[in-house]
Amino acid sequence: MHRLALIGFGVVGQGFAEILGEHGAAYREKYGLDARIVAVSDLMKGAVYHPDGLDIAALLAHRSDLSQYPDAPGLVRGLDALRTIRETNADTIIEVSYTDLKTGEPALSHIRAAFESGKNAILTNKGPVALAYRELQALADAKGCYFGYEGTVMSGTPSLRMARKDLAGCTFAEVRGILNGTTNYILTRMANGDSYTDALAEAQRLGYAEADPTGDVEGFDAAGKLVILVNTVFGTQIGMDDVARKGITGLTVADIEAAKSENARWKLIARVVREPDGTIRASVAPEPLPLSDPLANVNGATNAITYSTDLMGAVTLIGAGAGRRETGFAILSDLMELHSSKAHASR
Amino acid sequence: MHRLALIGFGVVGQGFAEILGEHGAAYREKYGLDARIVAVSDLMKGAVYHPDGLDIAALLAHRSDLSQYPDAPGLVRGLDALRTIRETNADTIIEVSYTDLKTGEPALSHIRAAFESGKNAILTNKGPVALAYRELQALADAKGCYFGYEGTVMSGTPSLRMARKDLAGCTFAEVRGILNGTTNYILTRMANGDSYTDALAEAQRLGYAEADPTGDVEGFDAAGKLVILVNTVFGTQIGMDDVARKGITGLTVADIEAAKSENARWKLIARVVREPDGTIRASVAPEPLPLSDPLANVNGATNAITYSTDLMGAVTLIGAGAGRRETGFAILSDLMELHSSKAHASR
Numbered sequence: 001m002h003r004l005a006l007i008g009f010g011v012v013g014q015g016f017a018e019i020l021g022e023h024g025a026a027y028r029e030k031y032g033l034d035a036r037i038v039a040v041s042d043l044m045k046g047a048v049y050h051p052d053g054l055d056i057a058a059l060l061a062h063r064s065d066l067s068q069y070p071d072a073p074g075l076v077r078g079l080d081a082l083r084t085i086r087e088t089n090a091d092t093i094i095e096v097s098y099t100d101l102k103t104g105e106p107a108l109s110h111i112r113a114a115f116e117s118g119k120n121a122i123l124t125n126k127g128p129v130a131l132a133y134r135e136l137q138a139l140a141d142a143k144g145c146y147f148g149y150e151g152t153v154m155s156g157t158p159s160l161r162m163a164r165k166d167l168a169g170c171t172f173a174e175v176r177g178i179l180n181g182t183t184n185y186i187l188t189r190m191a192n193g194d195s196y197t198d199a200l201a202e203a204q205r206l207g208y209a210e211a212d213p214t215g216d217v218e219g220f221d222a223a224g225k226l227v228i229l230v231n232t233v234f235g236t237q238i239g240m241d242d243v244a245r246k247g248i249t250g251l252t253v254a255d256i257e258a259a260k261s262e263n264a265r266w267k268l269i270a271r272v273v274r275e276p277d278g279t280i281r282a283s284v285a286p287e288p289l290p291l292s293d294p295l296a297n298v299n300g301a302t303n304a305i306t307y308s309t310d311l312m313g314a315v316t317l318i319g320a321g322a323g324r325r326e327t328g329f330a331i332l333s334d335l336m337e338l339h340s341s342k343a344h345a346s347r
Numbered sequence: 348m349h350r351l352a353l354i355g356f357g358v359v360g361q362g363f364a365e366i367l368g369e370h371g372a373a374y375r376e377k378y379g380l381d382a383r384i385v386a387v388s389d390l391m392k393g394a395v396y397h398p399d400g401l402d403i404a405a406l407l408a409h410r411s412d413l414s415q416y417p418d419a420p421g422l423v424r425g426l427d428a429l430r431t432i433r434e435t436n437a438d439t440i441i442e443v444s445y446t447d448l449k450t451g452e453p454a455l456s457h458i459r460a461a462f463e464s465g466k467n468a469i470l471t472n473k474g475p476v477a478l479a480y481r482e483l484q485a486l487a488d489a490k491g492c493y494f495g496y497e498g499t500v501m502s503g504t505p506s507l508r509m510a511r512k513d514l515a516g517c518t519f520a521e522v523r524g525i526l527n528g529t530t531n532y533i534l535t536r537m538a539n540g541d542s543y544t545d546a547l548a549e550a551q552r553l554g555y556a557e558a559d560p561t562g563d564v565e566g567f568d569a570a571g572k573l574v575i576l577v578n579t580v581f582g583t584q585i586g587m588d589d590v591a592r593k594g595i596t597g598l599t600v601a602d603i604e605a606a607k608s609e610n611a612r613w614k615l616i617a618r619v620v621r622e623p624d625g626t627i628r629a630s631v632a633p634e635p636l637p638l639s640d641p642l643a644n645v646n647g648a649t650n651a652i653t654y655s656t657d658l659m660g661a662v663t664l665i666g667a668g669a670g671r672r673e674t675g676f677a678i679l680s681d682l683m684e685l686h687s688s689k690a691h692a693s694r
Contacts, residue, residue, distance in 0.1 A: 019516075019658060027516060156659050158513035165687075166505035166513065169366070169374060169679050294665055297644040311366060311676045312503050318641055318663040329658045332516050340512075340688065 002339065003053070005039035005090035007081045007110050008097030012124055012151075013040070014063055015328030016094065021056035033339045040066060041084040043097065049076040051089045081106065085113045092146070092338065094331055095123035101215070101224065104128040115139040115147075122334045124151030124327050130224040130240065133231040146341065148334025149232075153179060153225045154303045156329035157319030161337065163233040163307060170309035172233060176271045179225040181301035181321040182208045182216035183248050183268040187286075188299040190256050191265055196249070208301055218247035219268065219284040226270040226282050234272065236280045244283040251286055259288040265296045294318070349686065350400070352386035352437035354428045354457050355444030359471055359498075360387070361410055362675030363441065368403035380686045387413060388431040390444065396423040398436045428453065432460045439493070439685065441678055442470035448562070448571065451475040462486040462494075469681040471498030471674050477571040477587065480578040493688065495681025496579075500526060500572045501650045503676035504666030508684065510580040510654055517656035519580060523618045526572040528648035528668040529555045529563035530595050530615040534633075535646040537603050538612055543596070555648055565594035566615060566631040573617040573629050581619065583627045591630040598633055606635040612643045641665070 006013045020027075020035060027033045036053035046066035048054060051074065062068040067077070085093050093114040099107040104127035111128050114121040115136070123129070128136065129149045140147035153159050154177075163172070178184050185208050189199035200217070203209035215221050223243040230238050248268055259266055267289050272282045289296035294316045298304040303321030308314050320326040353360045367374075367382060374380045383400035393413035395401060398421065409415040414424070432440050440461040446454040451474035458475050461468040462483070470476070475483065476496045487494040500506050501524075510519070525531050532555050536546035547564070550556035562568050570590040577585050595615055606613050614636050619629045636643035641663045645651040650668030655661050667673040 023516065031515065157662055158509060161513050162505060162509065165683075166508050166680060168378065168683050169370065169676065291644070292646070294641070294644060297638070297641060299639070311672055311679075313667050313673070314665075315504055315667075316663075316665040318661075318665070320660050320662075325658055326660070329516065332658075333513060336512075336515050 002033060002035045002092065002335070003038045003090045004035055004092050004094055005041070005084050005088050006037060006094045006096060007041055007084065008095070009040050009042040009045050009063060009066070010096065010098065011324045012327045012331070013094065013096040014060065015324035016096070016331045017056050017059055019325065019328050019332055021060065024056070031336065031339065033336065035335060038090055039079065039084045039088045041079055041081050042066065043081070047077060047079045047084060049079055049084065049088050050074055081110055082113055085110060085119065086117050090119060092120040092122060092335065095121060095125065096331075099125040099127050101127045104131045108132060111136055112139065115143045115145050118143050118145065120146040120148070120338055122148035122331050122338075124149075124330055126152045126221075126224045126228060129231070130227045133228065134237050146338040148331075148338060149228070150334050151327050151330025152228050154305065154319060154321050155323055155326040156333055157303065157317060157321070157326070158333065159305050159317055160229070160232055161333065162315075162317055163229075167307060167309060167312065167315065170311045172274065172307055172309055174271065174273045174308040175229055175233065175305065176269055176295065177229075177305035178267055178295055178298050178303050179270045179305070179321065180216055180219075180222040180268060181303055182213070183222070184298065184303070185301045186217070187248060187251075187266050187268065190251070190253070191260065195253060196251065217249050219245045222268060222270040222284045226272060226284060230272050230280060230282055234274065234280060238280060238282060242282060244285070246285040248286050262288070263291050264288040265291065267295055267298070269295070349380060349382045349439065349682070350385045350437045351382055351439050351441055352388070352396075352431050352435050353384060353441045353443060354388055354431065355442065356387050356389040356392050356406075356410060356413070357443065357445065358671045359674045359678070360441065360443040361407065362671035363443070363678045364403050364406055366672065366675050366679055368407065371403075378683065378686065380683065382682060385437055386426065386431050386435045388426055388428050389413065390428070394424060394426045394431060396426055396431065396435050397421055428457055429460055432457060432466065433464050437466060439467040439469060439682065442468060442472065443678075444472075446472040446474050448474045451478040455479060458483055459486065462490045462492050465490050465492065467493040467495070467685055469495035469678050469685075471496075471677055473499045473568075473571045473575065476578070477574045480575065481584050493685040495678070495685060496575070497681050498674045498677025499575050501652065501666060501668050502670060502673040503680055504650065504664060504668070504673070505680065506652050506664055507576070507579055508680065509662075509664055510576075514654060514656060514659065514662065517658045519621065519654055519656055521618065521620045521655040522576055522580065522652065523616055523642065524576075524652035525614055525642055525645050525650050526617045526652070526668065527563055527566075527569040527615060528650055529560070530569070531645065531650070532648045533564070534595060534598075534613050534615065537598070537600070538607065542600060543598065564596050566592045569615060569617040569631045573619060573631060577619050577627060577629055581621065581627060585627060585629060589629055591632070593632040595633050609635070610638050611635040612638065614642055614645070616642070
């Protein structure tokens with residue numbers, strides 16, 4: 001049995017719980033993955049823990065107030081995040097709390113506590129990985145723990161796993177991606193005739209953009225994902241300040257039309273290049289891409305990434321970049337990798 | 348140490364040997380994969396075996412006549428394929444011989460012999476997998492052996508691995524792909540104004556199409572790959588006869604122009620659909636795709652595949668479908684999976 005503790009029970013945690021509730025029996029039969037949620041601890045919604053496992057349907061029924069989760073012999077209530085991480089019998093901590101992107105907290109402390117307790121950790125928040133990947137991976141390695149963070153880039157679309165695993169053995173000369181769905185949605189609307197203001201308003205209405213859209217439209221979100229890509233795929237440590245960053249707010253309808261007349265489309269491209277001398281150059285900026293480029297044809301909120309490799313040439317992956325289920329699946333896919341991996345086979 | 352025997356030393360075997368020769372030291376350091384070629388047996392070029400490993404540079408220098416491979420104490424010459432499989436100390440058999448697509452021989456017998464000898468097998472020939480996947484996988488499982496066949500679909504572009512591993516946990520409602528580079532090259536030329544005859548002649552001149560192009564242009568090659576996809580990803584056994592197959596030879600310049608006027612492009616689409624009642628329907632046929640479809644924008648000899656899943660929506664992968672290095676990399680990527688897999692960790 002693989003015991004899980006969820007730190008946070010917002011949309012991503014719920015999305016993951018739903019997937020496990022609906023498909024857990026099939027995963028047990030097909031992959032031998034017998035995953036059970038033993039604890040959920042959410043700062044606002046309360047906390048429940050049972051060493052034998054919680055009932056997923058009951059968790060979801062009381063998703064807004066876990067104090068309503070039905071009593072049972074052995075049930076423990078009210079453990080905070082750190083006690084849940086340290087004191088429960090969970091093998092793996094699923095960190096999906098609300099996290100400050102600038103400091104990475106409280107997720108960063110949760111991940112450290114997990115590894116220090118000898119527990120695996122899976123997270124979907126960019127912050128801790130963008131800020132402290134090397135420290136966290138080193139700590140995980142030292143403790144023999146698994147560190148899963150597939151959901152931090154392109155949600156469950158296996159962008160990091162493809163680079164780390166499926167293309168292992170290749171050297172990456174360049175990686176280019178559309179890593180922010182909000183800006184791609186806005187640029188797609190603009191290519192269809194909307195003004196920036198109208199396109200942003202529509203993105204906000206659909207829930208793609210936040211009331212303060214700065215993180216998306218100024219390229220911070222894409223830059224954070226690029227930092228994760230560089231740190232985990234290129235094996236070089238960079239920070240947010242190392243990314244030359246330019247957002248899409250300066251693009252005019254005239255720019256869009258000019259590109260169209262040249263059979264091109266503006267895209268917010270996150271790019272990392274390994275120079276011949278080994279230097280890593282990372283940038284986020286709008287670029288007019290010729291329609292012959294696979295990334296030029298990625299429209300709406302969809303994300304995509306192109307890995308340029310020595311042995312396989314260009315490999316492009318196109319898929320969802322966000323979403324409740326899609327990010328929940330990212331957690332599941334890390335759990336699957338952990339389950340099948342040699343290094344952690346004893347768990 | 349992981350000992351390899353190559354059965355066949357044509358372009359794919361040489362491509363793999365080149366990759367290992369150039370990057371083997373890096374793979375040892377980075378992944379702990381210490382792969383050594385201990386034997387090569389080719390029906391036309393001869394055979395060499397040394398239990399401690401062969402020199403890759405010397406193998407490649409004598410790629411057309413292995414009898415010229417330099418003498419060394421302990422070197423054994425002249426073992427045929429089956430003796431190489433059965434009698435050498437290889438852990439893993441790399442089957443890259445010239446193989447008849449209708450019977451799958453001699454590769455089929457080689458793979459069976461490998462598993463019966465308790466050895467892992469990796470191959471890139473479609474035939475044996477399209478014809479006998481279930482039997483071979485069952486034999487591998489019974490003997491605790493690894494069966495690698497990533498290179499049979501889209502060469503080293505990780506189409507099968509992404510479905511089997513990265514998207515494990517998803518259910519596939521539909522898979523659609525451009526799985527034959529030759530026909531996609533021809534259709535791309537036709538979209539640019541060539542006649543079918545001229546486009547085929549150019550594909551032949553470039554080495555994309557064979558003198559007898561039937562296997563490609565009538566959809567047999569794509570159908571074989573589709574059978575492998577269904578058998579390995581959908582978990583349902585079908586054969587070549589279960590694929591409704593139509594080639595591209597009936598397409599006229601008028602058809603191409605009509606599609607263009609509707610913002611569409613003809614592509615030879617291999618498709619498998621799981622009907623609501625569980626029935627699997629597989630087909631290969633030319634289809635005019637709207638330009639908004641990611642597959643419509645895949646041009647030249649490039650391949651692509653779109654997995655439509657329950658949890659992740661549509662995930663599209665675009666990359667090389669053939670090539671000496673690209674297929675050689677497919678072998679390496681199987682070897683990497685085998686190396687990191689729990690089930691075969693003891694090897």
